[in-house]
Amino acid sequence: MNIQLCNKQLSPLQRRTMALFGANLGLTAVLSLGTHDLVKDLHPSAFLIYFTALLPTVPVIGIVATVGRYLARETDDFIRMLVVQSLLWGLGITFVVDTYLGGLFAHPQIFGLIPILNIDLFCVSVGVAVRIQLWRNR
Amino acid sequence: MKNRLRVLRAERDWSQADLADRLQVSRQSVNAIETGRFDPSLPLAFKLAKLFATPIEQIFTDEE
Numbered sequence: 347m348n349i350q351l352c353n354k355q356l357s358p359l360q361r362r363t364m365a366l367f368g369a370n371l372g373l374t375a376v377l378s379l380g381t382h383d384l385v386k387d388l389h390p391s392a393f394l395i396y397f398t399a400l401l402p403t404v405p406v407i408g409i410v411a412t413v414g415r416y417l418a419r420e421t422d423d424f425i426r427m428l429v430v431q432s433l434l435w436g437l438g439i440t441f442v443v444d445t446y447l448g449g450l451f452a453h454p455q456i457f458g459l460i461p462i463l464n465i466d467l468f469c470v471s472v473g474v475a476v477r478i479q480l481w482r483n484r
Numbered sequence: 485m486k487n488r489l490r491v492l493r494a495e496r497d498w499s500q501a502d503l504a505d506r507l508q509v510s511r512q513s514v515n516a517i518e519t520g521r522f523d524p525s526l527p528l529a530f531k532l533a534k535l536f537a538t539p540i541e542q543i544f545t546d547e548e
Contacts (some may be wrong), residue, residue: 371537421509422510422513424510424512424516424517427522472511483515
């Protein structure tokens with residue numbers, strides 16, 4: 347059994363998790379940007395605004411469920427520990443960037459900032475952290 | 485926690501990958517255990533003991 351979280355050596359569980367993770371991540375981005383454009387262009391009713399704002403949360407719940415399912419089924423304790431550490435790194439990076447951007451957005455004179463999707467930032471951070479952890483423990 | 489994993493493995497002429505295959509864990513896990521960066525769970529420790537036909541306390545010893 348060769349579990350390295352490298353593309354060619356993923357276990358079936360890891361391959362399935364990565365696929366679900368990617369699908370949910372893509373769906374989050376599409377729904378977030380889609381609903382943002384919808385609200386901006388169509389001037390929908392208040393109910394529709396609340397409803398469309400809820401839509402991108404569905405894949406976020408999907409991501410949490412996917413990670414939970416993976417952690418519950420991963421039999422390799424060490425790899426599980428690396429993934430949990432990477433999740434914590436991702437959480438930390440997301441909080442730091444979010445706090446920083448929150449501070450910038452509070453100043454109306456700052457233009458041109460693209461709102462960053464927290465979940466996407468989190469997922470990318472976790473992915474980078476996993477790679478670094480595996481490189482450190484190669 | 486210290487362990488004799490590397491010695492036991494070398495006695496059998498197994499690579500880290502061979503041992504990982506037998507334990508159904510990643511090679512990184514074996515490496516982390518051997519170098520003392522990671523302490524295995526009780527089930528994995530029992531698996532090691534069974535594989536090497538040695539009591540757990542002869543594989544792992546308290547550093548103190």
